[in-house]
Amino acid sequence: MRRNDVRARTHASWLAFAIHRISGLLLLAFLPVHFWTLGLALQGEAALDGALRWYEAPVFKFGEWALVLCLAVHLAGGLRLLWIEFAPWRGLRGRWIAAGTAASLAVSLLFVANMLG
Amino acid sequence: MSAARAARRWYWQRVSAMAMALFVLTHLVVVTLAVRGGLSAAEILGRTRGSLAWMAFYGIFVALVAVHAAIGLRNVLDEWPPTRKAAGVLGLAAALLLLALGWRAVAAITWGG
Numbered sequence: 001m002r003r004n005d006v007r008a009r010t011h012a013s014w015l016a017f018a019i020h021r022i023s024g025l026l027l028l029a030f031l032p033v034h035f036w037t038l039g040l041a042l043q044g045e046a047a048l049d050g051a052l053r054w055y056e057a058p059v060f061k062f063g064e065w066a067l068v069l070c071l072a073v074h075l076a077g078g079l080r081l082l083w084i085e086f087a088p089w090r091g092l093r094g095r096w097i098a099a100g101t102a103a104s105l106a107v108s109l110l111f112v113a114n115m116l117g
Numbered sequence: 118m119s120a121a122r123a124a125r126r127w128y129w130q131r132v133s134a135m136a137m138a139l140f141v142l143t144h145l146v147v148v149t150l151a152v153r154g155g156l157s158a159a160e161i162l163g164r165t166r167g168s169l170a171w172m173a174f175y176g177i178f179v180a181l182v183a184v185h186a187a188i189g190l191r192n193v194l195d196e197w198p199p200t201r202k203a204a205g206v207l208g209l210a211a212a213l214l215l216l217a218l219g220w221r222a223v224a225a226i227t228w229g230g
Contacts, residue, residue: 021193028186031215039224041162048158055156068148076139078134085131107145114153 016097020077023070028066061115069108076100124190133185140178165226172227179219187212 008014034101037055040047078097123197150168153158191208194200 024189027194028190028211031182031186032218035215035218035222038217041158041225045158045162048161049205052156052158057184064152068145071141075138076133077146079138082131082134099158099171107149111145111149111152112150117153 012094012097016077019073020081023074023077026066026070030070043097064111064115065108068111070103072104072107073101074092076104129184130188130192133181133188137178137181137185140174140181143174156190162226162230166228168227172223175227176220176222179216179223181214183215183219186215 009018038048038049040051055064074098079098080093080100083096086092151164156201165175187208190211191204194207
């Protein structure tokens with residue numbers, strides 16, 4: 001990678017773009033599984049409960065935290081984008097990136113505290 | 118013509134994003150509260166079964182996410198030469214898959230009870 005490419009890709013707004021894209025793709029990949037799981041309720045409460053018990057495994061707990069974080073950062077990044085595109089122009093809203101990341105981490109940690117508590 | 122279509126896709130992705138911001142915030146609050154003490158089918162279905170309000174909420178949420186994610190996927194595929202030609206078809210397929218599976222899930226958790 002050329003030096004300017006490296007410089008561009010360590011810029012906070014490029015990282016914000018990358019996080020927005022990756023979180024969006026992960027959410028898209030997760031949604032069919034999410035919908036399929038909820039659809040088990042068509043076969044009755046027991047079928048849905050069976051899947052929920054499966055998701056008690058630690059690896060799924062980690063996955064749930066990651067998904068909540070993805071949803072929160074995608075929301076925060078999306079609000080920043082809408083603000084850039086629709087509000088009067090005032091730079092790249094660097095502080096939105098920091099504030100959005102911090103708020104998303106906080107929300108995901110609150111979720112984990114509730115999940116494990 | 119294709120530029121006008123691209124502009125329309127941009128518009129619909131932004132409109133769906135604006136509307137969905139409220140849905141996502143609500144969803145984050147609901148899941149964070151619901152996960153306390155563990156998830157059970159009885160608890161989930163007790164909240165959603167027979168509720169027109171949750172049916173409308175999740176039904177609209179699914180429609181918005183299908184539009185938003187399909188356009189997003191199309192944009193990502195469109196930027197990468199190997200997938201460029203298939204971007205339109207795959208975006209449409211994603212929209213239909215999300216709509217079908219999503220509305221099926223909404224029916225599963227809100228009907229009856």
